Amino acid sequence: MRSQTMHELAICYGLLDELQAVANDRSARRVYSVVLSIGPLAGVEPAALQQAFTVAAAGTVAEGAELIIDEKRVRLRCDHCGAESEAPHIGHLTCGSCGSWRTSVLEGAELQLTRVELEKTPDDRAADTVQEPRDTPQTH
Numbered sequence: 001m002r003s004q005t006m007h008e009l010a011i012c013y014g015l016l017d018e019l020q021a022v023a024n025d026r027s028a029r030r031v032y033s034v035v036l037s038i039g040p041l042a043g044v045e046p047a048a049l050q051q052a053f054t055v056a057a058a059g060t061v062a063e064g065a066e067l068i069i070d071e072k073r074v075r076l077r078c079d080h081c082g083a084e085s086e087a088p089h090i091g092h093l094t095c096g097s098c099g100s101w102r103t104s105v106l107e108g109a110e111l112q113l114t115r116v117e118l119e120k121t122p123d124d125r126a127a128d129t130v131q132e133p134r135d136t137p138q139t140h
Contacts, residue, residue, distance in 0.1 A: 012056035028118035039108035074108030
């Protein structure tokens with residue numbers, strides 16, 4: 001389990017680089033909340049990411065920030081019949097309509113920074129919200 005936690009910690013350091021860049025771009029003093037969209041095929045354990053974020057954020061612009069994880073489901077498009085369906089689990093990526101194994105993943109592999117709430121001044125606690133999706137760098 002230690003290597004899994006180390007993986008999430010490395011992801012958090014990449015995320016913190018992005019958060020620092022967003023804060024700098026917006027002249028923000030600190031980050032209040034962060035929303036990440038994570039699919040089950042991203043290879044990230046949400047609970048481990050939560051723990052790693054708390055540790056990694058200490059002493060940064062995101063110290064004390066709330067990490068909100070939006071867990072996505074796996075959605076597929078069948079290359080055979082064109083139907084779109086949800087995969088029942090990540091080990092079963094077949095078409096929900098015709099049963100074909102020839103499918104493309106539409107959603108479920110992402111690890112994306114989707115929202116950041118910032119403090120710009122001491123008097124304006126929730127001064128700026130950024131909702132431009134950015135892919136979060138993954139370090140393997």
